[in-house]
Amino acid sequence: MAILALTGVTRSFLRRTRTGRRESFDALGPLDVEIGDGEFVALIGASGCGKSTVLRLLAGLDEPTSGQVQINGQPPRELQAQHSLGIAFQEHALLPWRTVESNLRLPFEIAGVAAPADRIGELVSLAGLQGFEHARPAELSGGMRQRVAIARALALRPKLLLLDEPFGALDAVTRRRMNFELERIWLEGRPTTLMITHSVDEAVLLADRVLVLTERPGRVRRDSAVPFARPRSAALMRTAEFHRLADELTAELEPA
Amino acid sequence: MRLTGRFLHLAMGCAVLLLGWEVIGRAGLLGKTFPSLSAVLRVYADAPRWALLVRSSAATLASVAAGYAVGISLGAAVALLAHLVPSLRGGLDRLAVLVNALPVIALGPVLIITAGRESTPAALAAVPVFFLLYTSTRVGLRGASPRLELVLTTLGASRRQRLTKLEAIAAVPSVFRGMKIAASSAMIGAIVGEWFGAPSGLGVVVLNSMQNFQIPLLWATVIVIAAITLSAYGLLTLAERAARRRIGECDG
Numbered sequence: 052m053a054i055l056a057l058t059g060v061t062r063s064f065l066r067r068t069r070t071g072r073r074e075s076f077d078a079l080g081p082l083d084v085e086i087g088d089g090e091f092v093a094l095i096g097a098s099g100c101g102k103s104t105v106l107r108l109l110a111g112l113d114e115p116t117s118g119q120v121q122i123n124g125q126p127p128r129e130l131q132a133q134h135s136l137g138i139a140f141q142e143h144a145l146l147p148w149r150t151v152e153s154n155l156r157l158p159f160e161i162a163g164v165a166a167p168a169d170r171i172g173e174l175v176s177l178a179g180l181q182g183f184e185h186a187r188p189a190e191l192s193g194g195m196r197q198r199v200a201i202a203r204a205l206a207l208r209p210k211l212l213l214l215d216e217p218f219g220a221l222d223a224v225t226r227r228r229m230n231f232e233l234e235r236i237w238l239e240g241r242p243t244t245l246m247i248t249h250s251v252d253e254a255v256l257l258a259d260r261v262l263v264l265t266e267r268p269g270r271v272r273r274d275s276a277v278p279f280a281r282p283r284s285a286a287l288m289r290t291a292e293f294h295r296l297a298d299e300l301t302a303e304l305e306p307a
Numbered sequence: 308m309r310l311t312g313r314f315l316h317l318a319m320g321c322a323v324l325l326l327g328w329e330v331i332g333r334a335g336l337l338g339k340t341f342p343s344l345s346a347v348l349r350v351y352a353d354a355p356r357w358a359l360l361v362r363s364s365a366a367t368l369a370s371v372a373a374g375y376a377v378g379i380s381l382g383a384a385v386a387l388l389a390h391l392v393p394s395l396r397g398g399l400d401r402l403a404v405l406v407n408a409l410p411v412i413a414l415g416p417v418l419i420i421t422a423g424r425e426s427t428p429a430a431l432a433a434v435p436v437f438f439l440l441y442t443s444t445r446v447g448l449r450g451a452s453p454r455l456e457l458v459l460t461t462l463g464a465s466r467r468q469r470l471t472k473l474e475a476i477a478a479v480p481s482v483f484r485g486m487k488i489a490a491s492s493a494m495i496g497a498i499v500g501e502w503f504g505a506p507s508g509l510g511v512v513v514l515n516s517m518q519n520f521q522i523p524l525l526w527a528t529v530i531v532i533a534a535i536t537l538s539a540y541g542l543l544t545l546a547e548r549a550a551r552r553r554i555g556e557c558d559g
Contacts, residue, residue: 110461134463144458147555148476160472161464189555213461 054243055086055109055211060118061268062104077268079104081118084262084271089241093254096264097304102247105269106215109245110138122211130210134162137204137242138213142220144200145188151175151199152184158206170206177236178202194225201236212237214246218253227285230256234282251300255293256283263303273303342523350527359512360531366508368535370428370497377429378436378493379486385437386444391470400445407438411496415503428500428508435492443485447478479554483547490539498532 061080065073079101086092096102107113108120111127122130130136137158145154155174159166175184178198180191188196197217204212217233218226230253237244237257248254254261255277263273275296279287287293325344330336332343350356389399411434418427451474459469501510509532516525 110457112457112460131461131463136461136463138458138461140454140458144452144454146455146473146476148553157472158462161459161462161468187555207462 054088054090054123055084055245056119056121057082057084057105057108058119058121059083060108060115060120062101062108062113063116079267079269080115082270086243086245086260089243091237091241091244091246091257091259093246093248093258093261094264095248095251095254095261095300095304096269097266097306098249100264100266101269102264103215105264106213106245106247109211110136110213134158134207135210136213137207137209137211139197139200139204139215139217141216141218142193142197145196145203147188150185150187151178151180151191154188154199155203155206158203162207166206174202174206177205177239179232192225193221194229197221197229198232198236201233205236205240205242208240209242212242212244214244216247216249219249226250226253231283231285233257238282251297251304252288255297255300256288261300263300266306273300275300340522342526346523347526347530350523356524356527360509360528363507363509363512363528364531364535366505367428367494367497367501367510367532370500370505370508371432371493373429374432374496375436375489375493378433378489379440381433382437382440382442382485383444383482386441386448389441389445390448390474391466399441403438403441406434409434411435412499415500418500419503424504424506427503428497428505428510431500432493432496435496436489439485439489439492440482443481443488444478447481448474450481451477476554480547480551483543483550487540487543487547490543491536494532494536494539 059080060082061077063075063077066076068074082105084105094102094105104113108115109122109127111131120127127136146157149157152171152175155171155178156166159170175181178195178201180186180195180198183191183195188199191199197220201214201217204214214233218229221229234257246254246257251261258277261273261275261277262271263275264270265272277296279293329344332341332346335341351360385399385403389396411431414434415427415431418430422430455473456469459473464472497508498510498513501508502514505511509528512528513525513532516522516528
């Protein structure tokens with residue numbers, strides 16, 4: 052059953068030409084994507100192929116020029132109003148004046164519900180930050196901050212989790228470790244997830260399915276299932292199957 | 308150890324400066340209008356003149372406080388309005404710039420006949436404070452990280468929640484910065500306002516002692532004005548620093 056469906060979605064923007072005239076250009080689509088309940092989908096593509104536009108459309112931050120975006124049969128704005136969306140960005144997305152615990156409490160405050168007694172503690176341990184409950188973001192490393200941001204995105208058990216380059220600002224070693232951390236966190240509730248990434252390895256390691264977008268206007272060029280069993284390990288990344296799939300997907304990223 | 312060393316340097320520098328003042332004043336090197344330090348200090352030791360300074364300081368501080376409070380409240384409130392109602396933004400920005408461009412001194416006579424002699428100092432103190440608080444509040448409210456705005460929107464925050472949980476808090480350091488700069492402007496406004504014929508105040512003492520050639524009293528009054536302004540500035544600098552430490556520049 053598709054929980055998330057983009058049907059014939061396009062998005063055009065206006066740009067100014069060299070002569071100062073405004074003209075419309077297509078950034079996206081037409082795009083048709085379906086994501087099933089509990090599925091983890093990674094979206095990769097060259098820079099400027101409209102990945103972030105897809106995410107903004109799903110988060111209800113933008114409207115498609117034509118076509119339909121539906122999550123559980125509802126427009127994203129509806130989910131937003133129901134506090135059923137979770138989102139984590141590349142970096143700088145924690146309130147700097149709040150402690151870890153207080154940042155994790157934010158989604159509950161916004162939804163106007165009391166955080167269940169043990170839920171905050173649960174999220175702290177999900178992020179692996181026991182002992183840092185009262186630390187402020189400036190006192191944490193980049194990886195720790197990112198785990199808080201992901202835990203916060205999961206706080207209200209969202210119907211849809213959106214991850215925009217969640218580890219893009221981290222160094223390679225931390226990034227790899229965070230990939231496994233994310234899988235561990237994700238396996239606890241298996242929320243339907245769409246992750247945008249530049250890294251093919253990261254996509255293959257984490258996702259059930261990888262979508263490759265074409266260059267502008269972004270369309271689905273390839274839709275590959277990732278057959279590996281979970282939880283995945285570092286050993287998987289050394290197998291020939293892993294490399295074959297990653298190489299194939301990388302080849303798809305080359306300009307046609 | 309180094310701190311005491313630096314303090315020693317500062318104290319020695321001050322001593323040299325004050326000693327120089329005394330010598331130049333006594334010798335009359337800079338003319339009759341430059342009194343010696345001891346002559347100025349004797350003003351503070353003289354009970355009636357000390358009482359005059361205390362009374363006048365109280366009057367001026369009352370005007371400054373009133374104008375400061377009104378200017379801050381109005382400036383911050385109008386900035387909030389501009390922030391929340393985009394269609395009013397352009398107009399209010401222009402209004403604030405206009406208020407700042409007004410030659411405040413030229414307004415004095417008009418204020419005297421409309422607001423009255425007692426309220427003119429407070430009114431003239433309020434004008435620059437309004438502008439500075441409008442600007443700093445606007446900048447502060449706008450300064451919240453766009454990514455945090457997106458996070459809150461995605462979580463389903465209402466306009467009010469975005470304001471109270473993010474923008475208003477992120478604006479605090481900038482508002483304090485505005486308040487810090489506005490303190491000196493309020494004092495200038497109040498003193499100038501008193502020159503238009505207020506019944507009492509430090510500005511009145513400055514004017515009278517100048518016209519009556521009471522040079523040591525004039526200097527003593529100016530020193531009081533400077534001391535009050537600098538202490539306010541110092542206190543607000545500490546407050547601003549504390550706010551910045553607590554809240555951080557809003558991009559963490």
